[in-house]
Amino acid sequence: MIVSVVSMPEGVVARTGLAQARERLTATSGFVIVDIDLGVDPPPDEEPLSRRLGLDDAAGEWLGRADEHVRAEYHDGTAIGVVPVVRGNEVTHIHVLADQRRFITVHHGPVELIEAFIDQLPQDLPPDVVTTLFLFLQGVLQTFRRAVTQAHLEVEDLEEAMFERRQPEHVQRLAQLRRRAAHLHRAFLPYAAVAQEILVRRRMADHHLSEERQAMNRLHEHTVQLVLVEIEALRDAARRAATSYASLVADQQNVVINRLTIVSMIFLPLSFLTGFFGMNFAYLTNRLMSEDSFLEFGVGLQVGAVVVALYYVLYRTHWRQLRDSRTRDAADDRS
Known part of the structure; x- marks a missing residue:
């Protein structure tokens, strides 16, 4: 002790x-x-x-x-x-x-x-105990403000780092910061309620409070509300960063799915033609026996299928989107 x-x-x-x-x-x-x-x-x-x-x-x-x-x-x-x-x-x-x-x-x-x-x-x-108490309580509030400010800066730095290059450890650190914000809120909210109740009760019960005491009460109440606002801002920032991380993951998944779609659209016709010419129909086995027939139906159909698939994928998605975006930009410039 x-x-x-x-x-x-x-x-x-x-x-x-x-x-x-x-x-x-x-x-x-x-x-x-x-x-x-x-x-x-x-x-x-x-x-x-x-x-x-x-x-x-x-x-x-x-x-x-x-x-x-x-x-x-x-x-x-x-x-x-x-x-x-x-x-x-x-x-x-x-x-x-x-x-x-x-x-x-x-x-x-x-x-x-x-x-x-x-x-x-x-x-x-400090001249008396009351002033000493308010100085101490202001120091208590400053500990929360410093902790909230530090966590808020970490969230912003983490969000910026995610947009530059997303790393797996970012989501773990973000989860820790979200828990930190929730922990600070859970610890401070009861104090805010108790402090508000005590200060209001004392102000209503004692009608002879000096101007100095009333000023200290108002300052403490204002600081308590300010800390609550800062904690809520930290929680909102942590949620926003988590949403940004989820958006980055979703965008990356969309890119992967788009690539898989392109590959599947190219190879699906080829797979169909390969399976079709592998069947033992009488027409295929009796009529398509020459080299010209193979080049005409086997290779020609596959090349045509690939060309049609590439045209559909590139024109209907990428090129068309690029053309529409240029048209919108030109319309915006004219307006």
Whole structure:
């Protein structure tokens, strides 16, 4: 377990134990920021973390439990909840508790957001816990925005690479990006709903909110909606890239089928003539015995069949389409 305590408004960061953090939380001067890293596999403890920290609020009984998902509660001036944070290629959850004098974060394993947030505190020096909470939540939203932007750029690069030269691994990477977009949407949507509910409820219940608090609420709501729009744009881009890949595959299959059609139209008459002259009819066996007869009926019919097939394939498909396209282009130029 790693415990970091930041004394505000000085912004002094110190590594302490859980007992020392409890003493700092009961101090009366200023406010205190405490971050607790329980580790990836924390040891089982029967006593809740909230009681070990000296927090008697009933809302903090589940603080630090690994099986908690996105939620938010507000009791007598104490806000407590679980927020999702993008950590590398996965989404983790951070427990947050905030009141007038304390701001506590609890997580399992190292989180880059927490490290950057604590390192930035001596420069930001937030004046109170509410401002600290909003700064932290804005950092949470930025992790999603960075992840969405990176995935969006990968989708665009992948789509461009597919049009240049399609590779089998493109479809696998595209499927991974589609799953990434769905995972981000599934992780962020509950937080967006909870944040909207809490902010609207607080704004309606407290009619004496300062202009600064109202501005922070509006900023957070706007950023939440912006992240949702960006995630939806990522999902649309991934679906569009998948449709483009399917179109490229379909075009290639059409080319193959067109070539097979040409070959079959050439060899089908030949196969028919070969089978026809291979039959033991009396006319074929008794009358067509000379070299001139063979050249006239055998070779001549086959050459004629090939010429007719080639004329039909080339003129009725390729040449005719080319002529029609030139006619349309000339009509467009005149108009």
